[in-house]
Amino acid sequence: MQAFAQTLPEWQGLALLLLADGESISQIQQELEIMNRPMSLEEAATRFVEPEPVSDQELLDSFDHPSAQMGFAKLAGADELRRVITGGDFSAWRVFLHPQQRTWVRGDWKGPYRISGGAGTGKTVVVLHRARRLAVEDPGAPIVVTTFTTNLAAELSRSLERLDPDLRFADALGAPGLHVKGIDALARAVVQSAGADVSEAVAAVLGVGRTDIGGRTDTDAAWRQAVLRAGEDLEEKLRKPAFLAAEYEMVILPHRITQLADYLKVARTGRGVRLSRAGRKAVWAVVEAYRGAAREAGTLDFAEAASIAAAHLESTGERPARHVLVDEGQDFKPCHWQLVRALAAEAPNDIFIAEDAHQRIYGQKLMLSAYGIRTQGRSRGLKLNYRTTAQNLAWAVGVLTGQEVVDSDGEAETMAGYLSARTGPKPEVRSFATLTAELDFAAELVGSWVSSGDVAPETVAVLVRDKVTRDRVVAGLGERGVEVRALEAGTVKPGYPVALTMHRAKGTEFARVLLFGLSKDSMPMGLKAYDYDDEELSEAQLRERSLLYVAASRARDELVVTYSGTPSSLLPTPA
Numbered sequence: 001m002q003a004f005a006q007t008l009p010e011w012q013g014l015a016l017l018l019l020a021d022g023e024s025i026s027q028i029q030q031e032l033e034i035m036n037r038p039m040s041l042e043e044a045a046t047r048f049v050e051p052e053p054v055s056d057q058e059l060l061d062s063f064d065h066p067s068a069q070m071g072f073a074k075l076a077g078a079d080e081l082r083r084v085i086t087g088g089d090f091s092a093w094r095v096f097l098h099p100q101q102r103t104w105v106r107g108d109w110k111g112p113y114r115i116s117g118g119a120g121t122g123k124t125v126v127v128l129h130r131a132r133r134l135a136v137e138d139p140g141a142p143i144v145v146t147t148f149t150t151n152l153a154a155e156l157s158r159s160l161e162r163l164d165p166d167l168r169f170a171d172a173l174g175a176p177g178l179h180v181k182g183i184d185a186l187a188r189a190v191v192q193s194a195g196a197d198v199s200e201a202v203a204a205v206l207g208v209g210r211t212d213i214g215g216r217t218d219t220d221a222a223w224r225q226a227v228l229r230a231g232e233d234l235e236e237k238l239r240k241p242a243f244l245a246a247e248y249e250m251v252i253l254p255h256r257i258t259q260l261a262d263y264l265k266v267a268r269t270g271r272g273v274r275l276s277r278a279g280r281k282a283v284w285a286v287v288e289a290y291r292g293a294a295r296e297a298g299t300l301d302f303a304e305a306a307s308i309a310a311a312h313l314e315s316t317g318e319r320p321a322r323h324v325l326v327d328e329g330q331d332f333k334p335c336h337w338q339l340v341r342a343l344a345a346e347a348p349n350d351i352f353i354a355e356d357a358h359q360r361i362y363g364q365k366l367m368l369s370a371y372g373i374r375t376q377g378r379s380r381g382l383k384l385n386y387r388t389t390a391q392n393l394a395w396a397v398g399v400l401t402g403q404e405v406v407d408s409d410g411e412a413e414t415m416a417g418y419l420s421a422r423t424g425p426k427p428e429v430r431s432f433a434t435l436t437a438e439l440d441f442a443a444e445l446v447g448s449w450v451s452s453g454d455v456a457p458e459t460v461a462v463l464v465r466d467k468v469t470r471d472r473v474v475a476g477l478g479e480r481g482v483e484v485r486a487l488e489a490g491t492v493k494p495g496y497p498v499a500l501t502m503h504r505a506k507g508t509e510f511a512r513v514l515l516f517g518l519s520k521d522s523m524p525m526g527l528k529a530y531d532y533d534d535e536e537l538s539e540a541q542l543r544e545r546s547l548l549y550v551a552a553s554r555a556r557d558e559l560v561v562t563y564s565g566t567p568s569s570l571l572p573t574p575a
């Protein structure tokens with residue numbers, strides 16, 4: 001079926017795959033905007049059997065039809081054409097939009113809107129085009145485009161510039177134009193620009209007003225210290241930094257709890273570990289020690305900064321954005337959502353969110369509505385994968401088979417019906433007796449990919465679980481005569497394949513990907529039971545699976561997986 005679909009014009013192939021997936025004809029018509037106007041059988045017969053001669057104008061107009069636009073792009077002018085031609089890389093597609101994507105770019109909604117979909121379903125493309133549309137339509141509007149990490153924010157910014165070099169960018173939050181920043185950097189900017197006035201918001205969040213908040217708390221070490229100082233009444237399983245940090249970020253900060261009496265009363269919705277009254281008292285003693293130490297050191301952690309920024313905007317009534325667009329929303333924490341809510345006044349098109357709960361590699365599951373962002377009835381799922389071949393997609397999805405994943409409306413997120421219209425070779429999993437043999441193979445494979453000349457060297461990537469392995473790969477392949485560049489911050493430079501961690505690979509894509517070092521000892525990583533209680537342990541395990549899913553779904557055309565010794569338990573069992 002997949003192979004047959006590929007022989008058809010693109011819209012017909014997609015329609016066929018959707019039909020095979022159980023969608024009704026009317027659903028497909030709606031989704032792909034095919035035949036908006038019902039046609040009688042007689043009319044259809046005359047149209048298709050004896051077509052009327054068409055004028056040039058009619059022919060040109062026919063390219064505006066949504067199904068035609070899946071296969072053709074009508075460009076607005078010479079500038080746009082030049083951009084596509086000279087782009088010369090994956091970014092060329094960024095001027096094309098499928099009909100379904102256009103609905104989300106052009107749509108107007110009374111309030112927050114959310115799209116969710118698996119890796120490669122074009123969520124970022126929609127966010128970029130929508131940001132551009134809002135900026136063009138409302139040139140005086142301050143618009144925030146944000147995401148979880150600084151690297152991804154920089155990538156969004158570059159993509160917007162490529163999409164339309166004439167777009168107006170705003171360096172300062174609140175100025176007209178597009179302000180593109182990571183969510184934690186936004187929090188810092190709000191806190192800094194508040195100056196001494198921030199003290200009131202600090203008091204609302206932490207209980208004591210202060211303005212010496214320039215430093216950053218090292219959370220793991222700080223929670224361990226706080227337990228040593230004040231954790232004598234804390235049960236053993238609650239002494240873990242992972243539990244304490246999650247309790248702080250999921251319950252204490254979002255509810256702005258500043259005293260024990262409030263913590264004793266608060267509903268800890270969604271938290272797995274039950275706490276008795278005595279348990280809560282013991283946790284609170286540690287929280288006070290944590291806050292006391294940060295006060296002395298003049299530091300804040302990321303979640304505190306976001307909370308304080310949100311509290312400051314809420315109390316001053318400042319609303320520095322008219323529209324906020326969020327990419328990779330699944331990793332946002334409660335305080336980030338509070339900040340997003342506080343950035344823009346409640347109004348049509350105020351907030352637009354793209355997320356994939358399956359790619360949650362930092363955050364925890366939560367309900368957006370708890371933070372004033374109501375998207376119920378205003379959310380849609382995307383399921384057409386534009387990036388990867390069906391074979392790579394099936395392998396990536398296999399990593400998460402059987403896992404229960406919940407989206408930000410609290411609904412189970414499913415991979416059912418998630419499909420790709422492209423086909424390619426089946427991913428290959430290769431096992432080696434030693435790391436040396438695995439490196440020999442990696443050098444040969446990457447070397448042959450590059451020398452084949454089929455793809456640009458920089459579209460070949462080696463993805464690994466951690467930085468130590470990344471550096472080992474760079475050195476090992478270098479010793480074998482294959483130059484590979486480590487990618488940390490910044491962009492991929494032309495001319496060489498890259499080696500990067502799976503976390504860094506988030507939001508990227510490559511033509512050919514080698515997932516290196518997938519042995520039992522490397523992945524899942526850092527999941528020692530004594531660092532987590534049961535609830536946090538199962539969330540951390542799921543994050544490791546999601547990370548492998550993110551990594552595998554970066555491969556457009558070819559995916560090869562290697563390990564030495566025993567394979568990781570996360571590898572999907574062959575079908």
Ligand SMILES: Nc1ncnc2c1ncn2[C@@H]1O[C@H](COP(=O)(O)OP(=O)(O)OP(=O)(O)O)[C@@H](O)[C@H]1O
Pocket residue numbers: 090093096097098101117118119120121122123124125126356359385386387506507508509553
């Ligand atoms: N309209 C389109 N036409 C052709 N290709 C497209 C289109 N939209 C997206 N793509 C392709 O799909 C790739 C993935 O798009 P995008 O990065 O927006 O997906 P995503 O859902 O944000 O993925 P992820 O969640 O994995 O980061 C793009 O880089 C591009 O290659």
